[in-house]
Amino acid sequence: MSTPHFIPYGRQTIDDDDIAAVVEVLRSDWLTTGPAVERFEADVCAYTGARHGVAVSNGTAALHAAMFALDIGPGDEVIVPPMTFAASANCILYQGGTPVFADVDAETLLMDPTAVEAAITPRTKAIIAVDYAGQPCDWDALRAIADRHHLALVADGCHALGASFRGRKVGTLADITVFSFHPVKHITTGEGGMAVTGDKQLAARMRAFRGHGITTTTSQREKSGAWFYEMTELGYNYRITDFQCALGSSQLKKLDGWIAKRNELAQAYAAALAGQDSIRPLRCREDVRHAYHLYVVRSPDRDALFRHLRANGIGANVHYVPVHLHPYYRNVVGTREGLCPVAEAAYRELLTLPLWPGLTEDNILTIMRTITCVN
The missing domain is CATH 3.90.1150.10 (Aspartate Aminotransferase, domain 1)
Incomplete structure (x- = not known):
């Protein structure tokens, strides 16, 4: 038997409103680090209930920014599940930390809280849990473990924008939640990602990290009429463009x-x-x-x-x-x-x-x- 057309496992959905939103930005004064980026961050926060959003170039960059903001470094262990894309663990290595793998539940393939507890050592500093396939983990159990052992809790929600756990949306269940906007995800910016958090200081660290560790952005300096800036951290160029974020805001409505x-x-x-x-x-x-x-x-x-x-x-x-x-x-x-x-x-x-x-x-x-x- 054969089918007339190839059916992909996932793909983007783009309509005329999305195209118009991108064209509007292309005709504007700002193509990057401008108002569309801040608007998209605000839109995702309004949708998820998070307080602060930091839009970046992709989901992997958001994971890396999260590890940086939490001061993961050599000697630190971070517990992560094995059933995920490699970036969920690679971000720990980028900071010199050590990934420690905790097994998953056989029926859901979500991180098993019992395995997490067994993996904790004096060197453990954080837990990254993955909402595999779009199903939220047992965030109450994971939060209890994290609080009991004084660990940071990170949600890799790259599969789970729009999901919720016991009536609470993904984006509010961990100290930092990371999303991806790759074309096969729920909404797309082409490539793109975001980290959301309720912690103002974590957000500020991630925001500086995406822009070379510099304290202010071009648009902030433009608004204040100042030129001076300082690099206070060793950051990366993980910025995302305004036209990508315009697409994201348009997609989020659907x-x-x-x-x-x-x-x-x-x-x-x-x-x-x-x-x-x-x-x-x-x-x-x-x-x-x-x-x-x-x-x-x-x-x-x-x-x-x-x-x-x-x-x-x-x-x-x-x-x-x-x-x-x-x-x-x-x-x-x-x-x-x-x-x-x-x-x-x-x-x-x-x-x-x-x-x-x-x-x-x-x-x-x-x-x-x-x-x-x-x-």
Whole structure:
């Protein structure tokens, strides 16, 4: 069987309002570090309930800024799950810290609080938890652990903009929350990211970090009529442009509708998979609003199913190779197989099926018919 068009696992949705917003900025006086950046930060804060937002060039830059703001350095350990994109752990290495991997829950693939507690040592300084696939972690349990051991708590919410845990939105559940605006995420700025926090000092450190460690921005100096600035920290150029942020603000207006659509499609998948013995979705907690960045299933025949779907024009994918199994981590950090057995066992079965707002229920039926042909 074949399909006439390739169905990607995720993609951006851009409309005329988005294009008009970008064009307006292109015709303005500011292309970077201008008013559209501050407006986007304010818009994300208003949506999430966070007090301060720091927009940066991508989600990885936001993670790095968070580690810098928390003073992670040589000798410090930060606990992180293995079931995530490598950037969640790489940001610790950028600061000279040591990632310590805590295993995940077998049913959700979210960080297991019991494993986190067991991983804490006198050198532990922070916890980074990942809202895998768009489902929030058990943030109450993680907060209790962090407070008991006097640790900073960071939410890698790159999958979870628009999600909530027990009625509280992602963005308010940790000391710092990080978002990504890559094209396959819930909203896009092309490339882009943001760190949000309730702590004014953490926000100020991250804001300086994104601009070379300099105390003021070009627009701030323009407003005050001053030229003088000082570099007080060793920062990076992690700035984001105004036209990217204009796109982000435009996209944010549609986020709730897109999250609702993602949930509808996830329910259609779940209904279609109910009679399948060899393929099953991850468990969704009852106390969350799932953002469904990814629709992840488990199948013991993952590799054969992946090849079959791809051969029939369906862009299945795998998220992720556990970070501690990557060659760099094995060779440089000294991790090994067997460190996180739950994540390792899950990885051998994981498959991501297409899910994005432009997908239709007919697409879901096509995908399910294709799956049925191999099972």
